[in-house]
Amino acid sequence: MAPHRSQVVAPLLRRESMGDAYHVLTFDVGRDLGAAPGQFLMVRGAEWGDAPLLPRPMSYLSGGPTPSILVKVVGEGTTRMARAEPGEPFSLVGPLGVPWRAPSPGRRPVLVAGGVGVAPLLFLARGLVAAGTRPVAIYGGRTKKDLPLDDDLALISDLHVTTEDGSRGQRGRVTDVLEALLAEDVEVFTCGPDRMMAAVADICARRDVPCEVSVETPMACGYGVCLGCPLPAAGGGYIYACTEGPCIDARRIDWNRPDHPPRAAGRAS
Amino acid sequence: MNRLATRIGALELKNPVLTASGTFGYGLEYDDFFDVATLGGICTKGLSREPRAGNPPERICETPASMLNAIGLANVGVEAFCRDKLPVLRERGVTVVANIFASSTDDFVAIAERLGGEPGVHALELNVSCPNVSHGGIEFGKDPKLAAQVTAAVRRAAKLPLWVKMSPEAGDIVAVAKACEGAGADALTAINTIRGMTIDVDTERQRLANRTGGFSGPALRPIALRIVWDLVGAVSIPVIGIGGISTWRDAVEFLLAGASAVQVGTASFADPCAAKKVLDGIAAHCERQGTSVAELIGRARR
Numbered sequence: 001m002a003p004h005r006s007q008v009v010a011p012l013l014r015r016e017s018m019g020d021a022y023h024v025l026t027f028d029v030g031r032d033l034g035a036a037p038g039q040f041l042m043v044r045g046a047e048w049g050d051a052p053l054l055p056r057p058m059s060y061l062s063g064g065p066t067p068s069i070l071v072k073v074v075g076e077g078t079t080r081m082a083r084a085e086p087g088e089p090f091s092l093v094g095p096l097g098v099p100w101r102a103p104s105p106g107r108r109p110v111l112v113a114g115g116v117g118v119a120p121l122l123f124l125a126r127g128l129v130a131a132g133t134r135p136v137a138i139y140g141g142r143t144k145k146d147l148p149l150d151d152d153l154a155l156i157s158d159l160h161v162t163t164e165d166g167s168r169g170q171r172g173r174v175t176d177v178l179e180a181l182l183a184e185d186v187e188v189f190t191c192g193p194d195r196m197m198a199a200v201a202d203i204c205a206r207r208d209v210p211c212e213v214s215v216e217t218p219m220a221c222g223y224g225v226c227l228g229c230p231l232p233a234a235g236g237g238y239i240y241a242c243t244e245g246p247c248i249d250a251r252r253i254d255w256n257r258p259d260h261p262p263r264a265a266g267r268a269s
Numbered sequence: 270m271n272r273l274a275t276r277i278g279a280l281e282l283k284n285p286v287l288t289a290s291g292t293f294g295y296g297l298e299y300d301d302f303f304d305v306a307t308l309g310g311i312c313t314k315g316l317s318r319e320p321r322a323g324n325p326p327e328r329i330c331e332t333p334a335s336m337l338n339a340i341g342l343a344n345v346g347v348e349a350f351c352r353d354k355l356p357v358l359r360e361r362g363v364t365v366v367a368n369i370f371a372s373s374t375d376d377f378v379a380i381a382e383r384l385g386g387e388p389g390v391h392a393l394e395l396n397v398s399c400p401n402v403s404h405g406g407i408e409f410g411k412d413p414k415l416a417a418q419v420t421a422a423v424r425r426a427a428k429l430p431l432w433v434k435m436s437p438e439a440g441d442i443v444a445v446a447k448a449c450e451g452a453g454a455d456a457l458t459a460i461n462t463i464r465g466m467t468i469d470v471d472t473e474r475q476r477l478a479n480r481t482g483g484f485s486g487p488a489l490r491p492i493a494l495r496i497v498w499d500l501v502g503a504v505s506i507p508v509i510g511i512g513g514i515s516t517w518r519d520a521v522e523f524l525l526a527g528a529s530a531v532q533v534g535t536a537s538f539a540d541p542c543a544a545k546k547v548l549d550g551i552a553a554h555c556e557r558q559g560t561s562v563a564e565l566i567g568r569a570r571r
């Protein structure tokens with residue numbers, strides 16, 4: 001069972017910016033709320049007032065008394081976070097959601113990251129290394145600018161990098177590398193854009209390799225109340241990303257149903 | 270004497286702060302954040318006769334100082350609620366208002382009968398105002414005749430205090446309110462969300478799969494307050510104010526307008542302790558002013 005969630009208001013300890021797009025925010029919580037790799041928290045500036053209104057779900061990049069998150073600027077909330085200065089108070093609600101499942105003994109973990117999806121995988125990799133397993137990692141982005149924290153990942157994994165434009169590593173996609181790496185005794189952990197994870201899940205299913213994904217959806221609450229975070233479940237119905245995920249066996253999700261977002265947007269109801 | 274107590278017909282609430290349906294789950298989800306039994310009450314997620322899966326995603330999106338939702342009344346169904354949720358709420362001493370939804374009068378009656386037999390349900394809130402489902406819901410809440418018919422049928426089916434939740438989309442909301450009062454409602458709750466839309470300029474599609482969604486949050490507050498004001502002037506049963514309440518000041522506005530209690534909705538997403546903070550703020554305000562909730566109610570009308 002996950003540890004108790006709570007809400008704390010904690011000051012920003014530091015912000016490390018990697019260009020305009022990616023920022024690591026570290027908070028001074030003062031005590032360990034007990035986050036496990038793969039869990040997330042709902043983050044909102046305590047002084048934002050009425051807008052942006054909703055907190056933003058963010059995977060833990062690290063836990064402990066000074067937890068951190070990796071922010072990619074995509075809208076208003078993340079823009080505010082990218083400009084936050086040390087001392088600014090934030091409301092943090094966590095730890096939330098299902099963490100990565102424990103690695104299976106005898107299987108070699110392969111971590112597949114896309115862009116900002118690297119955050120929960122870095123947290124996982126640090127735990128694996130501490131427990132004596134150095135994972136294999138595949139990290140892809142459109143260009144070399146879309147690979148935040150690649151140096152950190154390189155230190156603690158056997159890393160393969162891909163970019164679509166060839167500006168770093170192998171030209172192509174993570175799946176090109178994954179196909180070649182898959183063996184009977186591996187298991188895959190992946191987080192990144194939905195279509196990337198769908199492709200990774202598909203390859204793993206065809207090769208009968210276990211695949212754990214960390215999903216991302218819009219969220220208003222983060223703990224099962226608003227019902228705003230569904231994904232199509234294999235076999236019908238929905239799973240809720242915040243309580244049944246974010247980390248979940250890829251086979252439990254129907255990646256190709258017509259109502260799999262974001263393609264469902266705007267279809268007739 | 271309890272400065273915070275308020276009366277909704279026969280039901281005495283220890284304070285005027287409840288949580289709004291659909292924003293507080295079945296109550297216990299917030300127990301990690303504060304003791305939900307300290308609130309005046311909680312309104313459950315809308316319960317239907319059978320469990321419902323809800324609408325396809327995307328179901329929510331943020332809009333300026335507000336949000337849109339098209340959840341489609343996903344819920345566990347009235348049976349699972351009575352079996353899995355209610356016993357714990359009862360044991361914890363939580364005042365439970367069961368928000369119920371159906372697309373036919375028969376189903377409304379069946380749900381009301383089921384809940385009427387359960388200890389621990391303190392009132393029913395009829396959702397005749399959900400904008401996000403294709404059958405029923407809002408159709409009942411827009412038409413005085415239909416609203417009165419459902420209210421009267423549920424009135425006969427269950428002895429519980431009966432609240433009817435008003436839709437701001439009714440052409441003549443005062444007529445609907447009076448019809449519900451005439452049909453035996455003990456209180457009115459206002460307002461439910463109003464339909465809004467947003468289009469993603471990059472994909473050139475609505476952001477929500479349902480195309481429209483219920484508009485809620487701080488931006489809704491002035492509209493909700495005006496409607497509550499109108500209803501209080503038109504009916505003699507209590508009115509409970511809902512819409513964009515985030516702070517104790519917002520809540521007191523509704524009390525001053527004549528609401529007998531308030532419900533905190535979307536604000537609980539921004540801050541899981543919002544309802545508790547509203548309650549503590551009202552208590553401190555009454556203390557400072559040497560007044561009580563009962564005295565605050567309707568004071569702006571005099």
Ligand SMILES: Cc1cc2nc3c(=O)[nH]c(=O)nc-3n(C[C@H](O)[C@H](O)[C@H](O)COP(=O)(O)O)c2cc1C
Pocket residue numbers: 226289290291292314315338340342368396399434460461462483484485486487489511512513514532533534535536
């Ligand atoms: C995500 C969400 C789900 C809701 N579900 C219900 C529901 O099941 N039944 C209902 O009567 N109202 C429902 N509502 C409406 C609220 O109870 C409330 O009337 C409305 O949100 C306005 O209040 P607010 O601005 O404080 O949120 C829902 C609102 C939201 C945001």
Ligand code: FES
Pocket residue numbers: 218219220221222223224225226227228229240241242243
């Ligand atoms: S984010 Fe609210 S239910 Fe999942």
